[in-house]
Amino acid sequence: MLTSEQSIVEYRAGRAIPDRLTQNTHRHYLEYAGKMLAIYREGIGRQRRELHRQVEAIFADEPDCPIRRIEAFCKLLDDAGIFQADTSGKAAKLRLDVFSKAARLHPLVQAPDRLFEHEEGAAKSQLAEELGAPWEMIEQGLYADVIAYQRLEEFTGYPDAAAFLSRYNVAQLQACLYRAESLTVTATRDLKTIVRYAKLAKLLHEIVRGTGVPPMTVKGIHGQDARATHGQDAHATYRITFTGPASVLRETRRYGVNFARFLPALLTCKGWKMEAILRTPWKTAAKLTLSEADRFTSHLPPPEEFDSSLEQSLADKFGPVRDGWQLIREGDILHEHQKTFVPDFTFRHGDGTEVFLEIVGFWTPEYLALKRETLRQFRRHRILLAVPESSLREGASITGHVLVYKTTLKLPPLLAALEAARAKRRHELVDG
Amino acid sequence: MMDRNPQQPITLSFDRGTLLLTGPQPREISSGAEPSVWRWDARVGAWRCEAIHYLSGRTALSRRFGAGFRDDVAKPVSVAWPKQDLPELRAEQKEALAAWTKGGRRGQIIMPAGTGKTEVAFATMAETQVATLVVAPVRDLMYQWHRRILAAFGYDAGIVGDNTFDIKPVTVTTYDSAYIHMDKMGAGFGLLIFDEEHHLPGKCRREAAILSTATMRLGLTATPERSDGCEADLDWLIGPVAYRLPFQQVRGSTLADYDVVRVPVALDEREQATYDQCSRVVRHFLAARRKEMPGYTWQDLCKETGKDPQARHAQKAYYLKKSVEDRAAEKLRVLEDIFRLHYGQQILVFAGSNAMAVEVSKRFLVPTILSHTPKRERLAVLEGFARGAFTVLVANRVLDEGVDVPEAKVAVVIGGQASTRQATQRLGRVLRKSGSSRATLYEVVCEDTKEVERSRKRRQSDAYERTVHRRV
Numbered sequence: 001m002l003t004s005e006q007s008i009v010e011y012r013a014g015r016a017i018p019d020r021l022t023q024n025t026h027r028h029y030l031e032y033a034g035k036m037l038a039i040y041r042e043g044i045g046r047q048r049r050e051l052h053r054q055v056e057a058i059f060a061d062e063p064d065c066p067i068r069r070i071e072a073f074c075k076l077l078d079d080a081g082i083f084q085a086d087t088s089g090k091a092a093k094l095r096l097d098v099f100s101k102a103a104r105l106h107p108l109v110q111a112p113d114r115l116f117e118h119e120e121g122a123a124k125s126q127l128a129e130e131l132g133a134p135w136e137m138i139e140q141g142l143y144a145d146v147i148a149y150q151r152l153e154e155f156t157g158y159p160d161a162a163a164f165l166s167r168y169n170v171a172q173l174q175a176c177l178y179r180a181e182s183l184t185v186t187a188t189r190d191l192k193t194i195v196r197y198a199k200l201a202k203l204l205h206e207i208v209r210g211t212g213v214p215p216m217t218v219k220g221i222h223g224q225d226a227r228a229t230h231g232q233d234a235h236a237t238y239r240i241t242f243t244g245p246a247s248v249l250r251e252t253r254r255y256g257v258n259f260a261r262f263l264p265a266l267l268t269c270k271g272w273k274m275e276a277i278l279r280t281p282w283k284t285a286a287k288l289t290l291s292e293a294d295r296f297t298s299h300l301p302p303p304e305e306f307d308s309s310l311e312q313s314l315a316d317k318f319g320p321v322r323d324g325w326q327l328i329r330e331g332d333i334l335h336e337h338q339k340t341f342v343p344d345f346t347f348r349h350g351d352g353t354e355v356f357l358e359i360v361g362f363w364t365p366e367y368l369a370l371k372r373e374t375l376r377q378f379r380r381h382r383i384l385l386a387v388p389e390s391s392l393r394e395g396a397s398i399t400g401h402v403l404v405y406k407t408t409l410k411l412p413p414l415l416a417a418l419e420a421a422r423a424k425r426r427h428e429l430v431d432g
Numbered sequence: 433m434m435d436r437n438p439q440q441p442i443t444l445s446f447d448r449g450t451l452l453l454t455g456p457q458p459r460e461i462s463s464g465a466e467p468s469v470w471r472w473d474a475r476v477g478a479w480r481c482e483a484i485h486y487l488s489g490r491t492a493l494s495r496r497f498g499a500g501f502r503d504d505v506a507k508p509v510s511v512a513w514p515k516q517d518l519p520e521l522r523a524e525q526k527e528a529l530a531a532w533t534k535g536g537r538r539g540q541i542i543m544p545a546g547t548g549k550t551e552v553a554f555a556t557m558a559e560t561q562v563a564t565l566v567v568a569p570v571r572d573l574m575y576q577w578h579r580r581i582l583a584a585f586g587y588d589a590g591i592v593g594d595n596t597f598d599i600k601p602v603t604v605t606t607y608d609s610a611y612i613h614m615d616k617m618g619a620g621f622g623l624l625i626f627d628e629e630h631h632l633p634g635k636c637r638r639e640a641a642i643l644s645t646a647t648m649r650l651g652l653t654a655t656p657e658r659s660d661g662c663e664a665d666l667d668w669l670i671g672p673v674a675y676r677l678p679f680q681q682v683r684g685s686t687l688a689d690y691d692v693v694r695v696p697v698a699l700d701e702r703e704q705a706t707y708d709q710c711s712r713v714v715r716h717f718l719a720a721r722r723k724e725m726p727g728y729t730w731q732d733l734c735k736e737t738g739k740d741p742q743a744r745h746a747q748k749a750y751y752l753k754k755s756v757e758d759r760a761a762e763k764l765r766v767l768e769d770i771f772r773l774h775y776g777q778q779i780l781v782f783a784g785s786n787a788m789a790v791e792v793s794k795r796f797l798v799p800t801i802l803s804h805t806p807k808r809e810r811l812a813v814l815e816g817f818a819r820g821a822f823t824v825l826v827a828n829r830v831l832d833e834g835v836d837v838p839e840a841k842v843a844v845v846i847g848g849q850a851s852t853r854q855a856t857q858r859l860g861r862v863l864r865k866s867g868s869s870r871a872t873l874y875e876v877v878c879e880d881t882k883e884v885e886r887s888r889k890r891r892q893s894d895a896y897e898r899t900v901h902r903r904v
Contacts, residue, residue: 067747092806099797099799102798106797106823110765139794145804146802246643248471249481337475
């Protein structure tokens with residue numbers, strides 16, 4: 001990641017526009033990127049300072065290139081390499097040695113006289129002789145551990161020039177988020193990935209299920225009972241606002257780094273929009289908006305389409321719609337305060353019934369305990385649980401919402417369970 | 433909302449730099465007449481407030497809910513010092529300690545450099561005997577606190593900073609690390625000591641005080657003033673000023689008397705040519721721009737550097753000009769003269785940049801303390817200087833504040849910034865009480881350049897009132 005000093009953001013009409021190099025606006029930068037990678041690839045053994053100067057030289061006649069952009073390139077290149085670190089403290093030892101030896105000659109003067117007889121050049125030659133090396137070499141080694149003088153040892157780099165520029169663009173987005181006070185994601189898919197990575201980045205969430213989705217049958221999602229039309233896209237829309245603990249007390253940029261860490265994971269997802277509220281250097285507010293349509297490329301791999309082959313085969317067998325039921329993968333977030341649960345599938349019927357299915361592939365006692373606790377917490381929801389027969393304890397009671405399977409989940413028992421849930425709901429509605 | 437189940441306890445806990453109150457329903461707290469520090473946090477279904485309100489919050493809650501209230505916030509442990517090797521406090525130090533104690537052990541002590549603020553801090557630690565976090569501006573100072581705590585109390589304090597995260601009941605850290613880590617370590621310290629407290633009120637750094645539950649707080653500084661006026665916030669971040677010892681009161685008594693000598697140097701022919709050339713580039717560019725856009729400023733130029741190689745060229749010329757000024761060869765010659773003049777005395781040299789510090793070091797083969805100097809070397813250099821094995825020590829800005837450099841009677845400033853604080857701090861460094869000899873501060877500045885102006889600005893600080901102009 002970049003430092004704030006390398007961040008380039010333009011603020012226009014309340015919007016934050018981070019620096020971005022694209023095929024359209026900066027096609028010629030591909031060539032620059034290639035040259036920069038070459039400098040580092042061929043620069044093994046060179047000092048950091050020299051490498052930075054070489055990179056800077058590429059842009060000497062480029063009219064469109066702020067110094068910060070060059071510094072950001074250097075940071076990303078440095079990050080993809082390993083520099084010789086003076087771990088044994090060789091330079092520090094040499095310094096103490098030289099300065100201790102020189103202390104008795106102090107001061108080294110340019111015109112010696114009777115009082116001060118140690119002429120600089122002569123004294124240094126004398127020290128060099130004592131240390132058994134030419135003075136130039138000693139002087140070079142004296143401050144070899146200073147970061148600017150460290151030498152490049154290894155360069156992993158980036159796959160190609162385009163990948164390097166992609167990484168730069170994402171890095172500028174991330175650096176822009178350092179100034180963010182909150183971040184809101186509107187998402188329909190990949191909810192599990194979004195929630196999981198936000199948790200890894202230690203963010204707190206507020207989840208609101210949006211309108212414009214099929215009628216909701218599930219109570220408790222912030223009490224919203226939207227009577228929505230049956231749209232073409234059966235996916236529910238979730239608005240998830242991420243902040244940190246102190247955000248409720250005051251405006252703080254404390255969590256900007258957490259937002260930045262979360263971003264690359266969001267970029268791998270599908271069907272999302274993002275809006276961050278940031279504070280400009282002039283203390284005004286600005287918005288950074290972003291969506292899948294902006295086509296940023298993350299260096300992280302996209303989330304797996306399915307967690308297991310079991311899920312995959314069920315989705316294939318069931319198809320998108322069957323007997324009035326729509327199948328949606330990871331389409332809903334059940335949540336209570338900071339506890340969340342994204343069931344593997346949502347089945348949504350035309351009449352508004354919603355049933356969730358969670359497939360339990362294997363059991364370890366801890367996993368079992370965790371799942372049981374989660375299900376207990378969300379027991380108000382219609383959740384079906386698919387459990388492999390081999391994992392069942394002897395004498396385990398099979399209730400209506402548990403489906404037992406041998407190798408794959410069969411459709412008839414699943415559809416039967418779905419219909420049973422629908423019937424039950426009808427009764428509840430009639431009973432009022 | 434349902435009424436609270438009376439069986440359900442009201443629990444206060446620490447959550448990443450904030451206090452979380454679970455149990456009471458939303459209206460149970462908000463109905464109070466005074467503006468409350470508590471906010472309802474729907475994300476977790478609990479009340480939340482800043483950790484700094486711990487003392488008042490806890491008192492109010494236990495009064496209101498009595499036995500139904502449970503405080504789960506980690507309590508600071510008490511510390512038994514292995515030994516106490518503390519000097520007898522001087523009268524003004526005793527006064528400072530008494531004033532702070534009387535102020536509810538929350539407050540600031542303002543005393544000039546070299547008057548023993550650290551000793552007062554140690555006295556508060558000896559008295560309170562509670563888990564303590566010391567926050568210092570830079571790594572050097574953090575290590576110095578560590579060393580001095582070890583010497584005074586025989587206690588090997590924990591360190592948070594410099595790539596170390598080792599928390600103990602008594603821990604030392606830096607402002608930057610405190611900002612980053614206070615959400616993790618905010619509960620568990622009873623006493624916070626902010627050394628050079630004027631660093632605290634910055635937009636981010638203040639969170640080090642806000643995210644902590646410590647009920648006792650001590651701020652130390654010689655110069656609380658900040659250019660942004662935020663020092664007023666220290667009153668609630670730490671506590672009001674408990675004691676203030678003015679600078680004039682100590683001169684000549686506790687501290688050595690001193691002279692300030694300004695030594696003007698001239699650029700040599702080549703430097704002057706480069707300097708003039710650069711000045712012309714900058715001036716021409718600005719003049720050309722101002723013809724089209726009156727009121728065109730340096731900030732405008734910086735903004736344009738991304739779009740216009742000409743602007744970038746002018747910006748580079750400006751930096752080169754500054755660097756010529758900073759690293760004028762004549763400065764090295766003046767240094768040689770000063771070294772000759774003060775032969776046998778300990779001399780501190782403050783450079784305006786790392787590059788200049790390294791240049792001085794390479795020319796005279798004298799040790800440096802720079803921000804990246806490794807811990808062990810730093811100790812060896814300071815120790816060697818204290819014992820007289822090294823007579824000269826070169827520093828950039830690292831030694832600006834608080835780092836003890838004993839027995840230095842001569843300091844040379846060869847470039848630096850114009851702020852009042854730097855001047856006072858640097859003076860304090862050479863004014864440490866050590867015998868009766870007069871201290872001397874040299875300022876080596878280029879003639880006919882901006883540096884002269886900075887020197888003038890520096891002297892407005894009252895520490896410079898008795899400036900003596902003299903050529904070496």
